[in-house]
Amino acid sequence: MRLHSNPASPFGRKVMVAAHELGLADRITVDDHLLSPVEPSEAVIADNPLGKLPTMVLDNGHALYDSRVICEYLDHLAGGGRLYPQAGDARWRALTLQALGDGMMEAALLARYETFLRPEELRWQAWIEHQKLKVQRGLDWLEQNVDQLAEEADIGSITIACALGYLDFRFGADKWREGHARLADWFARFESRPSMQATLPRQL
Numbered sequence: 001m002r003l004h005s006n007p008a009s010p011f012g013r014k015v016m017v018a019a020h021e022l023g024l025a026d027r028i029t030v031d032d033h034l035l036s037p038v039e040p041s042e043a044v045i046a047d048n049p050l051g052k053l054p055t056m057v058l059d060n061g062h063a064l065y066d067s068r069v070i071c072e073y074l075d076h077l078a079g080g081g082r083l084y085p086q087a088g089d090a091r092w093r094a095l096t097l098q099a100l101g102d103g104m105m106e107a108a109l110l111a112r113y114e115t116f117l118r119p120e121e122l123r124w125q126a127w128i129e130h131q132k133l134k135v136q137r138g139l140d141w142l143e144q145n146v147d148q149l150a151e152e153a154d155i156g157s158i159t160i161a162c163a164l165g166y167l168d169f170r171f172g173a174d175k176w177r178e179g180h181a182r183l184a185d186w187f188a189r190f191e192s193r194p195s196m197q198a199t200l201p202r203q204l
């Protein structure tokens with residue numbers, strides 16, 4: 001399997017953390033791409049008309065995207081039910097945490113594009129603040145509901161951990177741990193997992 005990704009992408013990291021947890025990482029060849037929303041990669045577009053990372057190309061040539069589909073495929077490949085609780089509250093909780101973590105990553109990325117990519121005179125401050133507020137509300141909710149986060153890896157805990165890792169990587173100055181001590185303790189434990197250590201974000 002081939003994965004179009006970028007070592008800074010939290011969504012790409014999510015896929016690779018899942019792969020490590022499932023013992024599948026060494027079956028994936030990662031192709032790193034330097035791209036932006038306004039400078040897409042033709043190689044990625046050839047496999048995904050949206051041109052987005054991560055995109056996974058299977059050995060039969062079929063392409064899977066986005067990270068939700070890829071992670072579910074990997075879980076299926078590993079026998080199923082490993083990262084996705086099969087029934088009851090645990091399932092809906094993990095899937096909802098995945099949605100929360102994906103949303104926080106999306107908002108953080110939009111804020112990053114607006115500050116880093118957009119020419120200074122065109123920046124829209126209210127937009128940046130709106131995206132950062134989404135992240136803030138997510139952090140506040142997680143602090144109040146930290147008991148919902150699994151100590152083991154499931155799709156919810158993996159996604160939230162990748163969102164927090166991205167905040168450390170790109171928004172360290174915002175000091176998300178302040179006011180979120182219980183969440184910070186959870187993340188310290190989760191981040192020590194080999195799957196997280198093997199996928200630390202870096203600039204391409």
Ligand code: BEZ
Nearest residue numbers: 006008009010109112170
């Ligand atoms: C980043 O540099 O923060 C980044 C790069 C690719 C995808 C997502 C984020």
